[in-house]
Amino acid sequence: MAGNTFGKLFRVTTAGVSHGPGYLCIIDGCPAGLPLSVDDLLPDLLRRKPGQSKLTTQRDEADTPEIWSGVFEGKTDGTPIGISFRNQDQRSKDYGDIAEKYRPGHADFTFDAKYGFRDYRGGGRSSARETICRVAAGAVAKKLLMRAGIRILGYVSQVGNIRAEVSDPTTVTLEQVEATPVRCPIPEKAAEMIALIDSVRLDCDSIGGVSELVAVGVPPGLGEPVFDKLKADLAKAMLSLPAVMGFEYGAGFRVAQMRGSENNDVFLPPPPHIHTATNRHGGMLGGISSGEPIVCRVAIKPTSSIPRSQQTVTRTGEPTEILVRGRHDPCLLPRFIPMGEAMMALVIVDHWLRWKAGQPMTDT
Numbered sequence: 001m002a003g004n005t006f007g008k009l010f011r012v013t014t015a016g017v018s019h020g021p022g023y024l025c026i027i028d029g030c031p032a033g034l035p036l037s038v039d040d041l042l043p044d045l046l047r048r049k050p051g052q053s054k055l056t057t058q059r060d061e062a063d064t065p066e067i068w069s070g071v072f073e074g075k076t077d078g079t080p081i082g083i084s085f086r087n088q089d090q091r092s093k094d095y096g097d098i099a100e101k102y103r104p105g106h107a108d109f110t111f112d113a114k115y116g117f118r119d120y121r122g123g124g125r126s127s128a129r130e131t132i133c134r135v136a137a138g139a140v141a142k143k144l145l146m147r148a149g150i151r152i153l154g155y156v157s158q159v160g161n162i163r164a165e166v167s168d169p170t171t172v173t174l175e176q177v178e179a180t181p182v183r184c185p186i187p188e189k190a191a192e193m194i195a196l197i198d199s200v201r202l203d204c205d206s207i208g209g210v211s212e213l214v215a216v217g218v219p220p221g222l223g224e225p226v227f228d229k230l231k232a233d234l235a236k237a238m239l240s241l242p243a244v245m246g247f248e249y250g251a252g253f254r255v256a257q258m259r260g261s262e263n264n265d266v267f268l269p270p271p272p273h274i275h276t277a278t279n280r281h282g283g284m285l286g287g288i289s290s291g292e293p294i295v296c297r298v299a300i301k302p303t304s305s306i307p308r309s310q311q312t313v314t315r316t317g318e319p320t321e322i323l324v325r326g327r328h329d330p331c332l333l334p335r336f337i338p339m340g341e342a343m344m345a346l347v348i349v350d351h352w353l354r355w356k357a358g359q360p361m362t363d364t
Contacts (some may be wrong), residue, residue: 005089006346007029007226007239007346007350008350008352008356009012009029009349009350009353010024010027010028010029010030010141010147010346010349010350011027011028011029011345012027012028012133012134012137013025013026013028014026014130014133014134016085016130016133016149017119017121017124017125017127017130018087018088018124018127018129018130019087019119019121019125020022020125021087021198022084022085022086022087022220023084023085023087023129023130023132023133024082024083024085024133025078025081025083025084025085025086025132025133025134025136025137026081026083027083027084027140027141027195027241028080028081028136028264029353030076030078030140030144031076031079031144031353032075032076032077032078033075033076034075034076034140034144034147035074035075035143036067036074036075036081036140036143037067037071038064038065038066038067038076039145040139040140041083041136041139041140042065042143043139044061044135044136044138044139044338044341044342045063045065045132045135045136045139045338047135047178047236047335047337048063048131048132048135048183048335048338048339049062049063050335054363057282061239062088063132064085064086064249065083065084065085065136065281066079066083066084066085066086066241067082067083068082068083068084069082070082076347081140082290083136083137085132085133085136085205087129087321093252097322097323097325097350098120098322098324099120100314100315100316101312101313101314101320101321101322101323102312102313102314102315102322103137103304103312104300104304104310104311104312104322105304106123106126106304106305107123107126107227108120108123109124111124113313118206126242127242128242128332130244131241131242131339131342131356134241134339134342134343134346135338135339136200137331137342137346138142138338138341138345138346139342140345140346141342141346141348141349142256142341142345143226144295144349145345145348145349148219148352149217150215150216150217150219150347150348151216151217152213152214152215152216152341152344152345152348153172153173153174153177153213153214153216153341154177154183154211154212154213154214154328154336154338154340154341154344155172155176155177155183155184155185155212155337156182156183156184156190156209156210156333156334156337157184157209157212157297158192158209158210158239159182159184159196159197159208159209159210159331159333160193160207160208160209162189162192162193162298163189164185164189164190164193164197164358165186166185166186166212166313169212169214169293170216170293173185173215174187176227177337180194180332182194182197182331182334182336183333183337184348186200187205188340189221192254193209197330197331198205200294200330200331201330203338204216204306204307204308205302205306205308205330205332206302206303206304206305206329206330206331206332207331208243208245208299208300208302208332208333209299209331209333210297210298210299210300210329211297211298211300211333211336211337211340212295212296212297212331213295213296213297213298213340213341214293214294214295215283215293215294215343215344215348216293218231218283218288218289218291218293218294218348219289219291219355220288220289220291220357221288221289222288222289222348222351222352222353222354222355223284223287223288224287224288224351224354225286225287225288225307226287228229228351229284229286229287229288230284230287230294230347230348230351231249231282231284232286232287233295233329233350233351234249234343234347235247236284237344237346238296238298238340238343238344238346239345240317240343241298241336241340242341243300243301243303243304243336244298244300244301245299245300245301246298246299247286247296247297247298247299248282248296248297249282249283249284249294249295249296249297250279250280250282250283250284250295250296251263251280251281251282252297254281255280263280264280265277265278265279265280265281266278273291274291276290276292279292279293279295282294282295282296283295289351294344294348296344298340299331300332300336300337301332302331302332303328303329303330303331303332304330305319305324305328306324306328307323307324307328308312308323308324309321309322309323310322310323312314314345327358354355
């Protein structure tokens, strides 16, 4: 199966299925000399892991990484970094009833259409559990970016019709995000979101929402002017994640109602450097970073697996009903945050390395 590698200079390859022995992650292109240990990976992996609260799936996985290669005496050695994760709490029997039925909202039918068969145990390769590899790789990318003064943070800005308006995304802190299980930095809105998710869960249903992701300290000049625009790679990265239905950056779809005079960001002179008075362009102009904070948003659909009977068809097209068993998130947003941060980090570190490699030569 193609399409399991992401990036050009900082390349990440993943393998594994949700109800198999585990997952493998290979990171190629990480520079040598970066201090790295399992402890560097754990914070974001713990934010992604199941069973954090009643707002998430109760699958019980330790999600402990094992670093197999690429690190010597506590530092990266420039060779591929190999990381493995072992699955421990699979309940494949929960999926026996759906072996011949297509779950609404899932990739069951499209997998059959592409390959002629599928692993029906929890979605197989299309399971969101694959993101454990992305989050681990993202933690490495984040640590590398921090050395360059680049910080990435995500948070929940909407669940259902409850919106949390953040006036300045660059001022949000990790402590504010992690203060509530829903990962919304505005406490009163977080409480409303939690109540809504609880209500939906008790109704045997699910709910969607929006995550906002911010990168601060990105230098101007990252990205390519045509096909590898920074915004294009960010869009691909986010849309490659499970359940993502929409992507926008800066003013996003609001520009459809604006005039050019309203949307253009005015340039200001130094000090400390050339910058813009506003940031409706979301930190990217012509697909290249401007030096302003990169701000994007992704829309996440309601969890497709819900514990209520739904109409569907069998693999042969016969009408039937399906009741999806297993353990599933009533809202994907809280666990999505580290996934979105990871993909943003992987895009930016890849373009940062390409930018460094493409800097003009100087006389010595």
